Amino acid sequence: MYICPVCKKKLNRVGNSWKCSNGHSFDIARKGHVNLLTTAKHNPKTAGDNADMVKARTEFLDKGYYLPLAEKLREVAGNVLQGEKSPVIIDSGCGEGFYTAELSKLENARIYGIDISKHAIAHCMTRVHLAGITNCQFAAASSFDLPFAGDSADAIISVFAPVCNDEYARVLKKGGTLIVVSPxxxxxxxxxxxVYDMPYENKPNDYHLDKFNKGTDTVFEYKALLSSQKDIFDLFMMTPYFYKTSEEGMARLRSLDTIEVTCGFVIQVFLSR
Incomplete structure (x- = not known):
């Protein structure tokens, strides 16, 4: 599946590295993942979420608040992949692997998770090792420069992550499925x-996917009781609001010990032309 991020030739595993025919080589980390970010486009050391952000998200997700979404996503993916004997699924922008691990339960599926954060990808490996999951591979890479051969994937999953029309269309097989989850x-x-004096509803996302045909939209919502100040703050750190909230708003946030929130998601299915 992997191609060289420098020259786009096929990567082959040789010992503890992935190598292409042009001599570019990428070492496999001790945990088993590989860094396929190129310094020409990204600084592999600083790209994406840092270790503290990954830790906060992991601790929140592992408490099960978003488990209903993960299970619903697996259900939707399973339905669209019915009939595929050994589907190849790419979790693009996989974060620390919470949804990837749930997708790994799909029968005979081969899962590839990529994220721009090396910290997130390292935690993905920890997650699958602890759970005994053997059908997942992970690489640090960008959604806008996927390290995969063309026409190689049956499905791409994007959960609260950037969506790339051209790259997703290139990598998906004709008629392949793109599943996008947004708020x-x-x-x-x-x-x-x-937190805010004038809260607002989220606007629908338009991903300009002109290389795909629109499939189904599913709105999936439920209530969740956040039972500690830490859980509330960890969730807030996962949102875009964290970076644009005033000190006054942050003080309001820190004063909360419990809150019931709507967990609401739109699950959109697109088909590659």
């Missing part, structure tokens, strides 16, 4: 109401 209008509205 519904009321997602975390109660949390925003506690």
């Amino acid at each position: 519904s209008p009321r997602h975390l509205f109660e949390l925003k109401a506690a």
Whole structure:
């Protein structure tokens, strides 16, 4: 599946490295992942979420608040991949692997997770090793420069991550499936109401996917009770609001010990032309 991020030739595993015919070589880390970010486009040491952000997201997700979404995503993916004997799935922008691990439960699936953060990818390996998952591979890479051969994937999953029309169309087989998860209008509205004087609903995302045919839209919502100040703050760190909230708003946030929020998601299915 992997191609060289420098010359786009096929990568082959040789010992503890991935190598192409042009001599470019990428060492496999001790945990088993590989860094396929190129310094020409990204600084592999600083790209994406840092270790503290990954830790906060991991601790929040592992408490199960978003487990219903992970299970629903697996259900949707399973339905669209019915009939595929050994589907290849790319989790693009996989973060620390919470949804990837759930997707790995699909029968005979081969899963490839990529994220721009080396810290997130390292944690993905920890997650699958602890769970005994053997059908997942992970690489540090960009959604806008996927390290995969053309026409090689049956499905690409993007959960709260950047979406790339051209790269996804290149890598997916004809008729392959792209599943995009984004916030519904009321997602975390109660949390925003506690922090902002004038909370607003989320606007729908337009990904300009002109190389895909539109499939189904599913709105999936439920309530979750956040039972500690730490859980509330960890969730807030996962949102874009964290970076644009005033000190006054952050003080309001830190005063909360519990809050019930709407967890709302739009699951969109697109088909590659």
